[in-house]
Amino acid sequence: MTEAQLNVEVSKSKISRHIYGHFAEHLGRCIYEGLWVGEDSLIPNTDGIRNDVVDALKKLNIPVLRWPGGCFADEYHWKDGIGPKENRKRMVNTHWGGVVENNHFGTHEFFRLCELLECEPYICGNVGSGTVQEMSEWVEYMTFDGESPMAAWRQENGQEKPWTLKYFGVGNENWGCGGNMRPEYYADLYRRYQTYVRNYGDNRLYKIAGGANVDDYNWTEVVMREAGKMMDGLSLHSYTIPGSWEEKRRALGFDEAEWIETMQKSLHMDELITRHSEIMDKYDPEKRVGLIIDEWGTWFLSEPGTNPGFLYQQNTLRDALVAGIHLNIFHNHSDRVYMANIAQMVNVLQALILTEGDKLLLTPTYHVFEMYKVHQDNELLEVAFESPLYTYGGVTIPQLSISASRDNHGKVYVSICNLSHEADASLSFTINGLQAGSVSGQILTHTDLGAHNTFESPETVVPSAYEDAELADGVLSCALPPASVVVLTLE
Ligand code: AHR
Numbered sequence: 001m002t003e004a005q006l007n008v009e010v011s012k013s014k015i016s017r018h019i020y021g022h023f024a025e026h027l028g029r030c031i032y033e034g035l036w037v038g039e040d041s042l043i044p045n046t047d048g049i050r051n052d053v054v055d056a057l058k059k060l061n062i063p064v065l066r067w068p069g070g071c072f073a074d075e076y077h078w079k080d081g082i083g084p085k086e087n088r089k090r091m092v093n094t095h096w097g098g099v100v101e102n103n104h105f106g107t108h109e110f111f112r113l114c115e116l117l118e119c120e121p122y123i124c125g126n127v128g129s130g131t132v133q134e135m136s137e138w139v140e141y142m143t144f145d146g147e148s149p150m151a152a153w154r155q156e157n158g159q160e161k162p163w164t165l166k167y168f169g170v171g172n173e174n175w176g177c178g179g180n181m182r183p184e185y186y187a188d189l190y191r192r193y194q195t196y197v198r199n200y201g202d203n204r205l206y207k208i209a210g211g212a213n214v215d216d217y218n219w220t221e222v223v224m225r226e227a228g229k230m231m232d233g234l235s236l237h238s239y240t241i242p243g244s245w246e247e248k249r250r251a252l253g254f255d256e257a258e259w260i261e262t263m264q265k266s267l268h269m270d271e272l273i274t275r276h277s278e279i280m281d282k283y284d285p286e287k288r289v290g291l292i293i294d295e296w297g298t299w300f301l302s303e304p305g306t307n308p309g310f311l312y313q314q315n316t317l318r319d320a321l322v323a324g325i326h327l328n329i330f331h332n333h334s335d336r337v338y339m340a341n342i343a344q345m346v347n348v349l350q351a352l353i354l355t356e357g358d359k360l361l362l363t364p365t366y367h368v369f370e371m372y373k374v375h376q377d378n379e380l381l382e383v384a385f386e387s388p389l390y391t392y393g394g395v396t397i398p399q400l401s402i403s404a405s406r407d408n409h410g411k412v413y414v415s416i417c418n419l420s421h422e423a424d425a426s427l428s429f430t431i432n433g434l435q436a437g438s439v440s441g442q443i444l445t446h447t448d449l450g451a452h453n454t455f456e457s458p459e460t461v462v463p464s465a466y467e468d469a470e471l472a473d474g475v476l477s478c479a480l481p482p483a484s485v486v487v488l489t490l491e
Pocket of ligand 1: 025069070071072172173295343344349
């Protein structure tokens with residue numbers, strides 16, 4: 001039995017809803033097919049955007065969507081994606097599969113998608129192969145309300161008023177696909193490019209600098225030192241990759257050793273945030289600059305028979321645990337982590353939705369996002385506990401991942417992941433500072449670790465009501481089966 005203290009009177013920081021952000025790139029079937037089918041498609045759509053996908057995503061209260069990449073962003077020239085569709089440039093998507101990019105989904109279509117999803121846009125600009133002028137004119141095109149060449153062009157293309165745009169990324173992975181730069185060089189370029197990324201009228205940009213790859217702490221050190229004062233956010237990318245970058249593993253058909261390795265690698269996010277934050281604290285002790293984890297999630301081999309450049313993978317109960325662990329870690333670091341964007345929204349990597357023609361399925365990851373959404377914008381609460389250990393095949397990690405929050409009506413939410421593939425977990429929380437009268441909850445689990453949803457059987461892994469929690473004398477007791485994610489509500 002794990003004894004824990006849930007201290008409802010100790011609120012630590014606000015869990016920004018932007019931690020529940022998403023990412024959609026011109027990669028494989030994410031934008032094309034997954035989100036965009038075009039106005040003439042037989043698949044029901046609104047201005048070319050799939051209705052079924054939008055309806056499913058809206059249930060998650062999506063706060064923000066990052067676009068157009070990723071590596072694609074540093075090869076994207078926004079002027080190719082505006083104006084009459086028949087005149088838009090057909091080009092090669094060199095980074096992702098060498099397929100034709102017809103530019104039918106561009107700036108106007110992206111803002112329409114955000115409008116339908118009722119989320120904020122986050123645009124990533126091109127530093128790697130674009131000019132300062134190009135970036136500066138994009139911002140003018142999107143946000144300037146007055147007389148100017150870019151504003152006039154936007155109006156000609158059917159958008160009279162400027163859009164509201166807050167989040168703007170100055171490049172992506174500039175240590176790699178975004179230009180193979182050294183941090184010193186990128187820091188200087190960041191300073192230069194961001195100078196011309198203007199605030200027009202009332203539109204105030206939140207400028208996000210391209211951050212480190214995984215544990216490249218030197219990148220964070222140099223970029224914070226040289227440019228920290230000129231940014232609002234600094235990004236960090238880290239994927240959960242069982243095996244190695246060179247020898248990835250399959251999303252399905254894994255064994256227990258791969259299970260625990262995946263859990264261990266997910267937990268690594270905690271150390272990454274801690275260490276990058278320590279460096280940020282040196283230059284920004286007030287924590288003004290947000291840590292923006294704008295790409296995270298599992299990265300497996302592509303499904304057999306699919307284009308390897310499309311990064312299409314299935315999504316199992318294991319991905320649900322990865323999602324739950326990451327979201328708990330982001331909550332517990334919400335004093336510095338302001339935004340996170342799972343990669344990616346549809347049909348790519350750790351997707352929430354998979355589509356095939358006019359069919360759609362919701363993945364286990366989707367269900368975790370739906371269960372956890374109650375934490376958005378809440379006060380993070382203190383949970384003191386010592387996790388039992390989970391050992392398998394020479395690997396030892398904590399068995400439990402937990403976070404808790406309180407909303408502004410006083411309801412308290414506790415999310416718990418049992419990482420063990422074989423052991424139950426029993427917990428007892430002494431609740432300090434709340435006279436809870438009732439507990440209810442939801443659980444996502446399965447007896448098969450590789451359980452997943454298919455187009456033929458889309459409801460194999462779905463949440464159900466959780467009945468194994470009880471409250472007595474200010475103590476909450478609960479028991480979790482192996483490989484499970486639970487979210488409890490106390491009121
Ligand atoms: O999400 C897929 C790719 O992973 C992105 O394009 C890139 O930024 C990262 O390396």
